[in-house]
Amino acid sequence: MDLLCVLDFHRVEMMLPIQSKINFGAAPKKRALFPQKDLCHKKHIVNALPIPVLRAIHQTGNGTGSQIHRQENEDRIVKEEIMARILRINTRKKTHSFEEPGADLAALGGRGLTSRMVLNEVPPTCHPLSKHNKLVVAPGLLTGTAAANSGRISVGAKSPLTGGIKESNSGGILSQKLARLGIKAVVLEDKPEDSGFSLVVIKKDSVEILPADEYVGLGNNDVMGRLWDTYGKRVGVMSIGPAGQQRLAAACINFADPNGRPGRAAGRGGLGAVMGSKGIKAIVVDDSGAGKVPVADPEAFKTANKRWVEILKGHPVTSQGLPAYGTAILINIINEAGALPTKNFRSGRFEYAQDISGERIAEVIEQRGGKTKDGCHPGCVIQCSNVYHDKDGKVLTSGFEYETIWALGANTTIKDLDDVAMLDALCDDIGLDTIEMGVTLGVAMEAGLIPWGDGKAAIDLLKKVRTGDPLGKIIGNGSLFTGQALGVDRIPVVKRQALPAYDPRAVKGQGVTYCTSPMGADHTAGYAVAPNILKVGGDVDPLKKEGNVEVSKNLQIATAAVDSTGLCLFVAFAVLDTEDGVQTIVDLLNAQYGLSLTPEDVVKLGVSILKDEHTFNQRAGFTKVHDRLPDFFADPLPPHNVTWDYTEEELQQAKQYD
Amino acid sequence: MATILFNAFSFLQEKLKAKDHPCINAHIELSDGSTVADLVSAVGLEAADVEAALVNGSVRPFDTLLQNGDRVALIPPGTPGPYRVLLGMAGRKKAK
Numbered sequence: 151m152d153l154l155c156v157l158d159f160h161r162v163e164m165m166l167p168i169q170s171k172i173n174f175g176a177a178p179k180k181r182a183l184f185p186q187k188d189l190c191h192k193k194h195i196v197n198a199l200p201i202p203v204l205r206a207i208h209q210t211g212n213g214t215g216s217q218i219h220r221q222e223n224e225d226r227i228v229k230e231e232i233m234a235r236i237l238r239i240n241t242r243k244k245t246h247s248f249e250e251p252g253a254d255l256a257a258l259g260g261r262g263l264t265s266r267m268v269l270n271e272v273p274p275t276c277h278p279l280s281k282h283n284k285l286v287v288a289p290g291l292l293t294g295t296a297a298a299n300s301g302r303i304s305v306g307a308k309s310p311l312t313g314g315i316k317e318s319n320s321g322g323i324l325s326q327k328l329a330r331l332g333i334k335a336v337v338l339e340d341k342p343e344d345s346g347f348s349l350v351v352i353k354k355d356s357v358e359i360l361p362a363d364e365y366v367g368l369g370n371n372d373v374m375g376r377l378w379d380t381y382g383k384r385v386g387v388m389s390i391g392p393a394g395q396q397r398l399a400a401a402c403i404n405f406a407d408p409n410g411r412p413g414r415a416a417g418r419g420g421l422g423a424v425m426g427s428k429g430i431k432a433i434v435v436d437d438s439g440a441g442k443v444p445v446a447d448p449e450a451f452k453t454a455n456k457r458w459v460e461i462l463k464g465h466p467v468t469s470q471g472l473p474a475y476g477t478a479i480l481i482n483i484i485n486e487a488g489a490l491p492t493k494n495f496r497s498g499r500f501e502y503a504q505d506i507s508g509e510r511i512a513e514v515i516e517q518r519g520g521k522t523k524d525g526c527h528p529g530c531v532i533q534c535s536n537v538y539h540d541k542d543g544k545v546l547t548s549g550f551e552y553e554t555i556w557a558l559g560a561n562t563t564i565k566d567l568d569d570v571a572m573l574d575a576l577c578d579d580i581g582l583d584t585i586e587m588g589v590t591l592g593v594a595m596e597a598g599l600i601p602w603g604d605g606k607a608a609i610d611l612l613k614k615v616r617t618g619d620p621l622g623k624i625i626g627n628g629s630l631f632t633g634q635a636l637g638v639d640r641i642p643v644v645k646r647q648a649l650p651a652y653d654p655r656a657v658k659g660q661g662v663t664y665c666t667s668p669m670g671a672d673h674t675a676g677y678a679v680a681p682n683i684l685k686v687g688g689d690v691d692p693l694k695k696e697g698n699v700e701v702s703k704n705l706q707i708a709t710a711a712v713d714s715t716g717l718c719l720f721v722a723f724a725v726l727d728t729e730d731g732v733q734t735i736v737d738l739l740n741a742q743y744g745l746s747l748t749p750e751d752v753v754k755l756g757v758s759i760l761k762d763e764h765t766f767n768q769r770a771g772f773t774k775v776h777d778r779l780p781d782f783f784a785d786p787l788p789p790h791n792v793t794w795d796y797t798e799e800e801l802q803q804a805k806q807y808d
Numbered sequence: 809m810a811t812i813l814f815n816a817f818s819f820l821q822e823k824l825k826a827k828d829h830p831c832i833n834a835h836i837e838l839s840d841g842s843t844v845a846d847l848v849s850a851v852g853l854e855a856a857d858v859e860a861a862l863v864n865g866s867v868r869p870f871d872t873l874l875q876n877g878d879r880v881a882l883i884p885p886g887t888p889g890p891y892r893v894l895l896g897m898a899g900r901k902k903a904k
Contacts, residue, residue, distance in 0.1 A: 471818060471886025480888060482817045486881040487895050488865040498865075504832060509821055657895065692895050693866070723888050789865055 234334035237357065239350060241428040242281070242340040244359045251334055260290035261317040261713035262755060263335055264306025265762045268315055274769035278310040278420075279397055279427040281341035287328075287388070287433075288336075290716015294329025294443035295451070297738050298459050299718040301326045301527030303405070308770070309419035311399040311586070311628055312645040312670040315766040318416035319674065319713055321526025321535075322405025324386030327437035328352075329716075342429040347395070350433040351381065354440050362431040367392060369579035369616070370404040370412035373432055378410045381434050389432035391581025392616045394422030398626035400586040401426065404578060407526055413535065413549030414526050417583040418672060419647065420628070446744030454737035461731055462531050465724035472534035472720065473523040477552035478508030480651075485560075487692070488789045489656035492560045493602065494592040495642045495649070497788050498656050502565035506555050511538065514567060519543050532720055538571050547575040553673065556651035557588020562595060562608060569605025573612060580616050582626065587612065589629045589648035597636035640782055645670035645772070654779060655787040655794050657692045662702035662796070665777045666804040668763035674719060675706055693792050695800070703804040711756035715739070757807045764805060774798050810838050810874055812847070815881040820857060827852050838874060845870040847880060859885040860897040867896045 235248045236255070258266055264286040276282035285307045292300040303325035309316035328336065331354060342348075349362040365373050373389045386406060393401035401422030404412035445451045462468045471479055481503055484490045488498035504510060515522050515538055523533040526549065540546040550571060558564060558573040573591075577584045591608050594600055600607035614622030624635045629648040633641035642649040647670030654661025660673060667675035690697045712719055715735065725731030732749045740747055775798070783794035816824050816831040824831040829851055838847060844861045848854075848870070860867050862881040863874070874880065887897060 466885035467888055471884075472888060475818060477888060479818055479886070482815070482881075483862075483883055483887055483895075486815065486817075486862045486865060487867075489895075509818065690896055720888065 234329075234332045236335045236337060237333050237352070238337045238339055239357075239359065239430075240340050241338055241348070241430060242342050244348065246357045246359065255334075258291075259293070259334070259714055260288055260302070260304040260716050261306070261319070261710060262759045262762075263288040263714070264304045264317050265315060265759055265766070267335065267337065268306050268308065269762045269766045272308050272766075274308070274766050275771070276308065278308045278313070278424060283308050283424055283427070285338040285421065285424045285428060286335055287338075288334065289325040289329040291714060292738055292742065293716035294326050295445060295455075295738075295742060296529070297451075297455050297717070297742075298462055298529055298531045299721050300716045301529055302713075302716050302718055303328075303416075304713060305403060305416040305421050307421055307424045308766075309421070309647075309670075310397070310423045311418075311420035312647050314645060314670065314770055314772055315668055315763045316419035316421060317669065317713065317763075318402070318418045318421050319719075320403070320405045320414050320416040321407065321530075321718070322386065322388070322414040323384070323408055323527055324388055324405055324433075324435050325716065326527065326529070327386040327435040327440075329443055330437045330440040331435070332440075336433065338425065338428040338430055341427060345429075347429050347431040349431055351436070352434065353436045354438065365389075365431050366395070370581055371579050374404075374406045374410050374412055377432060377434055378406075381436055382438075383410065386435040386437075387432055388416075389581075390422045390425050390430075391579055392618070393581045393626050394426040395431070396615075396618060396623065396626065397423040397426045398582075398615070398623065398628075399423055399631065400583050400590065400626050400628040401581050402577075402583045404581055407524075407535070407548060408528060409524075409537075409548065411545075411548050412578045412581075413547070415578070415581075415583070417585065419669070420583075422581050445742050447741045451738065451741035454734055454741050457730070457734050458738060459531060461724050461728050461734060462721060465727060467723035468532045468720065472532050472723075475508035475512050476522070476534050476536050476550070478506075478511050478550070478555050480552045481507040481555060481560075482509065484556075484652060484657075487656065488787075489653045489692070490556065490560050491642070491649070491651065491653045493563050494561060494589075494596050494640055495653060495782075495787075498653050499789055500560035500563070502563075503560065505565045506559040506567055506570060508552070510567065511536070511550065511555075515539070520545070524548070526718075530718065532718065534720060540568060540571070547571045547578065549578075550574055551584075553651045554584040554588070557585045557648075558591070558608075559588075561588050561592045561651075563603035564605040564608060565603065566605045569609065572609055573605070576609065576612050576616075580612070582612075582615060585650050586628045586648045587625070589642060590625055590632045593629050593633045593638050593641055594625065594636065596640055597633075597638045599636060640780075642780060643671060644779060645776055647671045653787055655783060655792045656790055658695060658794075658796075659690060659692065659698040659701040659705070661779065661783075661794060662699050662801060662804050663706060665779060665796070665801050666702065667706060668760065668767050675709055693790055695796060699796075699800060699803050703806075706760060706804070707753060707756035707807075709756070710759040711752045714755060714759065760805075761807065774802055777801050810840060810842060810876040810878070812836055812838060812874055812877070813879045814847070814851070815879075816851070817881060817883050818886055819884045820853065820882055823853065823857065824851060842874050843870065844868060844872050844874065844880070847874065848882065851882075853882070857884055858882045859887065860895075 238247050267286045288304050306317045347362040349360045351358040370391045388405050399420040402415040402417040403422045405414040407413045485503035492500040512522050518539040520539040521537040524535040525533050537548045538550045559570045595602045615626040630643050630646045644664050649671040650673035652660045664671040669675050814834045814836045860883045
């Protein structure tokens, strides 16, 4: 399969001053993954006439004078229509430009695209907050289509937290709007020479880079509220809070959910600090007037999507478990399995797990009038999100997820669900990664800065990040920084990133992923699973080493591929049990782009992404010694009293792809 | 007689609460020689209601003999994966 047809397009630059507004023609109607072979190798023709004019001339048959000109114009229309473009924002000059993706980018989307662009364009040894780093925001390959659960977005850069490559994935409503505008990626480049902040507004016919003075210092709730008031209630927004403005290493980028709340985030790796270093407070995307994302074979797409929805709606996880209890359904299960990290990874069981469980949360939400199910983007049929109200019946937080509840709850031994929800709400508003902050609060408790289990003290401490208090700056830089500042020797990180909600001693496959993922300790790096092509069975023992390196490796490959499609990783739950699950995803891709891909091609895509990411990290200076868990994981973990006992050489097998 | 510490999660809690059957940290007495399958029946559930049983924190087949003092939790279909794989739940109703 020739996936990467060579396209010879010239880069078209439009260097415009601040607040400039230009018409760049009709939004492309087709995107550039796997262009049709018969369109490859055609020479791009730069024509002064805008596309709508050309189309009108072509349709009437008047005005061009010759068949040659007519053919040239036709070629140009076709090529403009198939190419989604890359929008580059120069944050120093306050200018923007559009370009056609090069041959090695044309077939990529989502994580595949962000990681390839970071590898190609970011010097691996650069400081992550310097002008040399770039923030790449990319919808997935299926994003913007009618495919269910395809509205995710990838954000990539060199991470200020890990020092390696980072892709952080989020829901929200912005991704589908970018796709409909025919924008394959937005890239923030360079760095302002002053300390001011700007607002980027992307519409069908314009890109504006505006002063953001009125939004500086605001939390994400206020930013999104004001932007919806100004630009309309349905626009997509990604923004940073005070943590990102201060360029703290635990800062995230928040995305407006369908209710306009900052409940979704590209959380991990400090990408909010990169956005802050570029002086961009928020990006607004308004797709008013944009057409649908075109599909090469609409009938085949419709058939595949019908089957896709059947799979998702017919599986007990995606149709019942997640909508009823959200991801927090895992609290009781992981706790029972002895793998819920408790009190800074001292035990695998939390005595009060039931109090913060998914079952309990659903009960409280129903009592107070919140929402037990909600989608993070239009077209989601799983609806695993939620809206949690306080005791007075007012919205306290949304997107109250398993990882968050574990980090801010069991890990800190805070058992008051309302305190945990308040901490989550603060993280969303200040713009902080909830996993990193939960582990950081645990480290602060380890140091005796605040008492174990004291929710109110944790809330007061977290609030200091908003104000720029020196202690807040320490906390806001994450677990390792905080541990070093406070003289703590029990800091659960890999590649400087805090471990998520599964103790690696009791779920060894997850531990292998923590160690060997190019992302640092990351649970979502090994999430998806496709047993029929990856030979992942159900007979692995989580407490033993046997088979878990192979499981982790296959999960990482599948996850990288899913992260490129724009599909939510939770679709993997249904795909796992459905014979034609993977084939249906492939059918969707084939129908959209007119291809003949096989599941094996999807595996190859996943491998190529991981190779890109590991290559960047190697060039940045990472070696196998960075693939280690902290030494305290050699201590037994109750209740199973298991230890972490992999050698470095054993772990490296998870990175051998050939 | 064997006394076990019993928990049920997710939809099983709703089903058992509807039957007024204790399902959170409940102590249940079973006759000697009882298995996980016997426990499922004893609390009024169907085998199809339960995807996996955790006995003392590990996924075990339904023919596992229960001992006095065991801690047992029943989990319905609907556990978000990959944890069904990583915890060894998938296909573990039967002994291997």
